[in-house]
Structures are given as C-alpha cells and as structure tokens.
Amino acid sequence: MKLNSKFSLVLLLAVGLIFTSGCDKDPEPENVPEEITRVVLVFTAPGAAPIEVVANDPDLGGPQSMEIGAIHLSAETNYTLTISLYNGYYSAADPAYNVTTEVQEEGAEHQLFFSWSAGVFSSPAGSGNIGTSGTVNYADEDENGLPLGLVTNWTTGGAATGKELRLLLKHQPGIKSATTTSADGESDLDITFPLFIGE
C-alpha cells in the first residue's frame, strides 16, 4: 500500500533520529566538600601528653552512625581544646580533607556551641550554651571579633563518670551576631561524646 510505505518512511526517519543521540560514557564522580566524617578533639594541658579523642563515620554517607570515642580527662586541670574536622571522601593528602581550614576562613558564618553535664567543669561553670545561655571560654574569634569555638579553654572539676560533652557546629550565613544562639542557623555537626573525669 502506497500510504503505508510513506508512513513507514517517516517512522523510520524519526526512529533513526532518536537512536543517533547520546553516548555511553561513565559519569564522573563529584567532589563532596561539605561532608564532615571525622572529628578529632585534642585536649592539651601544660606538662602532660595531649589527649586525642576521635569521632568517625565508618561508612561515610551510609546508614551506620558515627563511632564516637570517650573523653578521659584529669580532675582540676586546665585544658585547651582544639577541634579538627575532616572529610573522609578525600584522601588525607588532599587539601579538601581538612575542613577545619574552611570553617576558619568562613568563621563569620559559623559558630561552635557546647553543652555538658552540669557542674563537670569548674570553668566554665553551668552546663553550656546549647539551649541555655551559659558561658563558654572561647579562645578564638572570627573576622568580626565574634567567638568561633575551634579553640576553647576548660578547667575540669572533681572526678565524675558517665557524663557528656556535646558540640554543635552551626552554619549561620548572614545572621551570625553577638546575640545569635545555638537555635539559629543550620547544623553542620552535632556530636555528643561520653565524658569521664578521673582523680
């Protein structure tokens, strides 16, 4: 049939058009600079070896929760806490592995908040500044002179077991000020460490 052949031709042309498009190349993996998969706390006290505590995500973006180490400190001691953040999607040699630098550079829109079991520290006293208005001894600041929290100072109280220290990194783009609190902005990091204070 004449008509059929005409239509077949049109069909054939159209089908040809479809099949000529596209190619079969594997997609390229993305860099994922925003992830924080490893957190290292270093407590230093004069005359003593630094105490390192690690929280690590064993399966990166998988469903397993972070593996969080316990903090063991000595009683009635002055400590400086330095926090480092890492992105396990990168190799340790890659500059992107260390997220701490980035948070430092963008300090004007970040702040670390802390809370702990009440009375564990003699300084700062109280239970912290997450959800309450307690003080934290910030030892660093952003370009606007506001606290950042990657470096903080602590004095432990007496011996205690089964206590907690929580740290919360908030991203507060465009809103960080002297009055913003842990309730403002979005959470980049929120980890609670078990805390023990020995004699």
Next chain:
Amino acid sequence: MKSLLTILFLFNAAVLLARQNCSITLSGKVQDESNRILAGATVQLANTNQGQATDAGGHFRFENLCKGNYTVLIHFLGYEPVEKQIDLNANKELQIALTLSEKLLQAVVVEDRATGTTPGTTTTLGARVLNETSGKTLGETLQQISGVNTIQSGPAIFKPVIHGVHSQRILILNNGIRQEGQQWGAEHAPEIDPFVAENLTVIKDAGAIKYGTDALGGVIVVTPAELPVDEKTGGALHLVGNSNGRAGTVSGLLEGSVKKLKGWGWRAQGTLKQSGDSQTPDYVLSNTGFREQNFSLATGYHGTTKGLEVFYSRFNTTIGILRGSASSSSEDLALAMERSVPQYTTDFTYHIREPRQEVTHNLIKINGHLQRGRHVWNAQYGLQINNRKEFDVRRGAALSQRPALAYTLYTHTLDAERETTLSEFHSRCVGLNGMIQDNNKIDGTQTLPFIPNFRNYSAGIFWIEKITREKVTYDFGLRYDYRLYQVAGFNFQNKLYKTQFSFGNVTATAGTTFKLTGPLSLTTTLGSTWRPPNVAELYSLGTHQSAAAIEYGLLLDEITSQIKELKGSSVKPEHAVKWVNTFKLAQGKWQAELSGYINYIFNYIYLKPRGITDAGRGPFAYFRYTQTEASFLGADASAQYEIVTGLSVRMSASLLRAKDERQNDYLIFIPSNRVETSIRYEKKTERKREFYIQARIKYVARQTRAPRVVAPHQILEAKQQGIDLFETDTRNFDFMAAPAAYTLGSLQTGYTVPVNHTKLNFQLSVDNLTNTRYREYTNRMRYFANDIGRNISASINFTF
C-alpha cells in the same frame, strides 16, 4: 451526552482532526423556551466528524467550514432534540431553542472515536474557566475539578493529585506529548504554562490506554487551540496583578495564517510572571517569590485529508522555597516547627535566594495526519529537554552558587496510530508508542548525586475498540509495554555502579455508559494498569533539606545500603485496579453528577520511616522506599441548580479514604474531605456585554485519617535515652499533627465589553476574603508557616 463529546477535545491533544480547507464560521447559542442557557448541550454537524458541547454560556462555534449544506443536530438530556438544515455561504449565528421532553429520551448517536477513555469520568475546564483563573499555575487551576487536589510546597509549587494519587502515577499530556520531567520529587511541579491551553481535561479512570504506563491515578490533558486557517491576524493580551506577593503577569498571543499558502496557520505565544514573597495574615513568607518566562511557537498546514504541524515551547522558572524550611538535622526541624514565625523572616522582597529551584523545559513536537477512506493515520514525534537545578543553603558562598541537585533529562517520544471507522457504531484504534530517555547529572554539584544517570528505552502497542448501541456505549482497550533501564550512578561511598534491567506488562480497560430512564446516565469503567518503578524510587540516596530526612531507594540494601541487583530482590512493578462509577443527571434547572471510585494499588511504592541515623549532624530520621498494598476509596459529587435565569447555585464535595492495607494504617499527604458552595449571577445584555459575579465558600475538614505523629523532639528525646523509636514500630508517621479544619471565602466578578471587532474583559477577585490564618494538610510548608493571606487579583484581557 456532553461527556461523549468532551472526548473530542481530548482528541485534539493527541491528534489533529481532519480539517477542511475552508473558512466559514458557524456559531450560536442554545437555550430553552424560557431563555435558560443550556450548557453542555451537544451540537453536531452531521456528515462531518465535528461535534461540540456548549460552554457555560450555551455557546458553540465551528470554524473553518466549507460552503455547502449542513445538518445541525442539537441534543440535551431532558429536551427534544432539534435538527436544522443550513445552507452555509457565509459566517452564520444560530439561536436555538429546545423544548422540554416529557417522554423517555431517544438514544443519541454521536460519532466519536475510540480513545480508550470512557466519557463519564472526564472533566474539562474550558476557555471561560481558564480565563477566570488566568495567572494561576497549572496545578492551582486544576483544583477546581472535584476529586483533583494538589500537593503544595509553598505558594508557587502545586503538584496535581487525582483521587489521592500523584507524581509518577499521573500522566500529563502536554499538547499530545507525555510530559517528562523530574516528576519523582513531591516539590517538583509540572513545567507547563497554563496560558498555552485552550482547555484542560482530567481523565479520572485508570489506564487511559492510548498514553502508556503510569496513568494509575488518571491523566491530565493540556490542549492548545487549533491553529487558525484563513483568518486574519488576531490575538489576545492578558494582564494580571496580585496583591499578595505583589505579582504581575503579562501574557500575549498572536496568530494568523499565511495568505499565499492556503491552509497554513501560525501562532506565537508568551508569558512573563514575577512574584515577590507571599504573605500570611501576620508575616512575610521570606524567599517564596518566583519568576517565569515562557513562550511557544506553532505552525502547521491543514488540508482536507492531511495535515502537518510543528510546535515548540519553552518553560523557564525560578522558584524560591521558604527560607525557614531549610533544616539539616532533626533538631533544626524541631526548632523550625516550634517557631511561630519562621526563621530568616525579613521584609518583602522580589529577590530569590537559596533554597530555590531553576527549571527549564523545552518541547519540540512534529505531528501529521492523513485520511484515506475509513482510516485516519496519525504520527507524532516529540523531543523534551528538561533541565532542573536545585540550590540549597550550603556551607560557604562558593558552594551556595552551585546547585546541590542538577540534571538534564532528554526524552524522545514517537507515537503512531491508525483509527478506523468500521461502521456508524463501531470504531477502532491501533497504535504504537516508543520512548527513549537519557538522564544525566550536570557535573559540579559537589554533592553525592541523589538519583543516578540512566537511559530508559520504552515501547508499547495498543488496541482500542468502541461500540455505540442505542442506549449503551462500550469501550475496550488493551496494551502491552516494555521498558529497559540502563543505570550508572554513585553509591554512598561515591563509588560507581552500573546495571541494567527491564519490565514488561499488560494494561486493560473496559468501560460502558448506559442511558438510564429519564435524564440519567450511568458510566462504569474498570481498568487495570501498571507502572514500572521509577529510577528515583529504586536508587534515591540523600537528604531533602526541607524535610530533614534521608531517603534510600528500593534497591539499596537494608543493612549495608549497598546497591542490590533488581533480579533476586523483592521489587515489583505497581499494579492498579481502578473502578469508577458515575451517575449524571441533567434535567431542567438541575445538573448533577455523582462519582464513586475505588483504586487498589498492589506493590504501592512509598517512603516509609525506618529508623534514626546519626552521621555527624545530629539524629536524622531516615526513610526507605517500601512497597505495600494501598487502597483509595472515594466519592466526588456536584450539583448545580438555576434558581432564576442567570442565578445559579453550585455545591461540590469530595471525600476520600486512603489506606495502607498491609499495615492497616493510613497514608500521609492524602487530601482531606472538602465541600465547596458557590452562587453565581450572570447577565448578558443585548449589546453583547457580559457580566458575572460569584461568591464561593470552601470548607476543608481536618484530615482525621492521618498516620500517627512522631515529632522531631520525640525522636531526639528517645535518641538521648538510647531508644530507636522505629526499631519495632515501623508504622507510617508524620512530623506534625494534621492542621485544623478551615473555611475560606472568595469573591469574583467580571465584565466583558465588545469594542468593534475586539473584546475587552475585566476581572476582579478576592481570595481568602477574611484573611484567615490556616494551614493546608497537603502543603509541605505547613510544618513551618501559615498559608497565604488575602489576595486581591485584577486582570484585563483583550482579545482582538
């Protein structure tokens, strides 16, 4: 019988009707002896394929007729049919008066074609309604049909819901082409400018069979007007302003024909929209503005037995998402939900920041038809290029400039069919559909891809039969579809995976319409249809910023989250069986419709809460796509009564109960029961001036059939005590209880004046008249903020 003819409108979407190479217009108005307007009367031109239903003003209009003798047949249930002989030489206007019929109605034979759709279950919004709602989004416009709702994400994103199902389970036909975008997201609205449409039709039965898989809930058909032939250049200009959001819309259309080439017509159309932040009665919804720039071009030839048309449209939008809805942990979510005013609320602005969506959709379509004897051949090819970028609030200014999600989706579709008129009472349509899709991430998002890259090859064949008897119409349809997926994506460790698999299955429908005694008709349709799982349902991996929840696809291992092969997994395609029964009554001053339906979906795919994970940002609820059995049982009712000439009242109600049958639980985001009452007065003067005023009250009940509530703070408290709330109890849940019932009032008025050969129309409307504070259960913004307050809208429409 008007419903039988609405099929013809439908048809325009997929097929160009055979048209004559002539230019006379026959128009008119249908009334009864007491000058009551008869809307929905069928008007047919015997010996042609043309038929129409009169619009709400009782008007009909046949264009591009040739000189000659015609027989016009007019039918309306409850009235004596009228047959008029006309010798047509020039444009003609008819006034037709029908007389009430006391005896049983004669069977009406309408020559329509096999579409695989039973007429009783379709509803069309015509030009008048679309004009009265101009400036609204597609989803918002469709909400006027009872049984159709939306899932909203703020003031600008409306996703249509038919009888409780949405997204992948609804097919949208845009100018005859399956709309293919990233439809898997609940916050992804259809990329269509309603100004393109002359009418919108919703088919509520399952498996409207011509169009392929996925139509488990129904089909939305967006139909542009036919191209003009042998008419002088004309057009329309619409200007719409809204007080809420301080929004403005300009839409224009220009059309004509090519003088030297008889039968060639063209049209150009474009729309510009801009809205700033919307407002609740008490505060600004910051970052809810949007912008749209759309245009379309069409040209085509229509001869007596053949036709060819080329269509291009581009849809481009930037939509802001409420800034205060972005959260990155359960605690953020808990805090956001407790605030009386959302975080980051600032003064009104047109500026759109993160989170936002930028979407572009291009459609190119070429279609043709050829008539040979009893056969009409139709073929069409469509290419869609969909580009979606979603920008989240991210760490650092540099990252915020990068989309967190970015995909380009190419879709080629090819449809061919042959319609055959076997006899006056019997028609047949057979055809095939082919589709190739290519989805690729746009490199540089610097996030793990939410869905993988994929290639999708689909093919289907169908066969539809339609038989019309004196008092009964039968439709049967059968189709087979095959789909092959090739997938290449990245798992949660950012390692590449590649796989390939296929699905194949049968869709079947049967429908029948009976004329019962008197002015009553009954339509019953039973359809069985299926859809293969979408790639997003199989492989989703990642976080939704507005829900603070992680989603895992069906093919991610329950324990390790590694990618599983489909073969050997328990994943099955969805199957739906939908039964719809519709009674229609049209008698004198009464018009009523009652429709009851049940849709049972086997292997229904949904997001189910599965546990709590803590990947460093604090506890997160995570969801896995899961399959269950779901049932949707509901009814839509509407009735209209004309009190005196021009003054009518209308009531409509829709009821729905949706259940997760396997768990004996309720599903989330199911529209609650609602009732709407309106009163309308309209008048047309001798000098053809038209006026109407309408008041409407909508009552929306609280959704009492909602899953249990597990608030984010409960998740947090349990986590602190070392309890996983979802370890043993995996019932569905919602983060917040369903909001209270609410009532909204609206007022609308319009006036049309003819000026020489042009028409000027003014509209003024007020929505949420009393500036009521409310939250809608199916609006995802309800977790964070009230819905929008009063809006005054004014529009000027000029047709020339």
